[in-house]
Amino acid sequence: MKRIFIVLLLCACGCGTFAQGTATLRLIDKEGWTAYLQGTMPLVISVPHGGTVNLSEISDRSCEGAVTVTDSYTKELALEMADYLQKFNGQSPYLIICNLIRKDIDQNRDMPEATCGDSRMEAPWESFHNQIDEAISEAIAQFGYCIYIDLHGHGHPEQRLELGYMLSDKELKEIYLTRQSPAKQHSLSNYIRASNGKVELYDLLFGPQAFGTLMANEGFPSVPSAQDPFPQEGQKFFNGGYNTRRYTASDRPQVIGWQIESNMKGVRDKTGRPVFAAAFAKVISQYLAQVAATKK
Numbered sequence: 001m002k003r004i005f006i007v008l009l010l011c012a013c014g015c016g017t018f019a020q021g022t023a024t025l026r027l028i029d030k031e032g033w034t035a036y037l038q039g040t041m042p043l044v045i046s047v048p049h050g051g052t053v054n055l056s057e058i059s060d061r062s063c064e065g066a067v068t069v070t071d072s073y074t075k076e077l078a079l080e081m082a083d084y085l086q087k088f089n090g091q092s093p094y095l096i097i098c099n100l101i102r103k104d105i106d107q108n109r110d111m112p113e114a115t116c117g118d119s120r121m122e123a124p125w126e127s128f129h130n131q132i133d134e135a136i137s138e139a140i141a142q143f144g145y146c147i148y149i150d151l152h153g154h155g156h157p158e159q160r161l162e163l164g165y166m167l168s169d170k171e172l173k174e175i176y177l178t179r180q181s182p183a184k185q186h187s188l189s190n191y192i193r194a195s196n197g198k199v200e201l202y203d204l205l206f207g208p209q210a211f212g213t214l215m216a217n218e219g220f221p222s223v224p225s226a227q228d229p230f231p232q233e234g235q236k237f238f239n240g241g242y243n244t245r246r247y248t249a250s251d252r253p254q255v256i257g258w259q260i261e262s263n264m265k266g267v268r269d270k271t272g273r274p275v276f277a278a279a280f281a282k283v284i285s286q287y288l289a290q291v292a293a294t295k296k
């Protein structure tokens, strides 16, 4: 009963679509598990943990290691980001949003942990990930490359963006101190490889044009960045999860990206969202121009 009510609510603005701001999302499955915004630029943003739809027939995930905390307002934040991109440069990112609550499914884990073995949740998992795949493939077909961002929210005491490039706090410190890149795949590897020596990892993390540096310049402290290169001893830090690893792996050479773990105050809260979205639209547009320039 609960599910029927919520699906009807999602469909209230017309069969299979609903609007918030200027962005019109499409529900890509009849159950309303996954919402999608068709993009017009090489930017794909997924929101795995912002859903609130709790399926009454599914018990809360409780397998070993299961995390069930919702990343509050990340869905609203992503929609605001799409709105500002539309206003800023007239283009829309691709958005893939999981409407289901994390207690039912974790869309930033591989299938066994995501579903905790409940086979009824395999279809929602596939719906979400197939849609990311489709968006990435479409963006690559159109633009030749894309930036993939997995958007989250953290509850750590430091009020800053944590940028996950699949590099740990220790690895970031090492790169900062030595300028040496680690011999491993991270989420910017494909960018560096394709640039034929034009870009270096150190600059992408700590340079004046690094995403974190540009966001910090706009008033959104970020780690890593020129201003805050690596987390200090004892500080918590998320360095990227399943989605970031999977969608920026070496078998997708045209994709680069990172995980954004956003803080609540001034970013995800009501007054912060439009300010953050405006800064993000400006910075990501600059960043995309940089990526495009290295391809010439």
Ligand SMILES: [Zn+2]
Pocket (backbone or CB within 6 Å): 049, 071, 108, 151, 152, 153
């Ligand atoms: Zn999360």
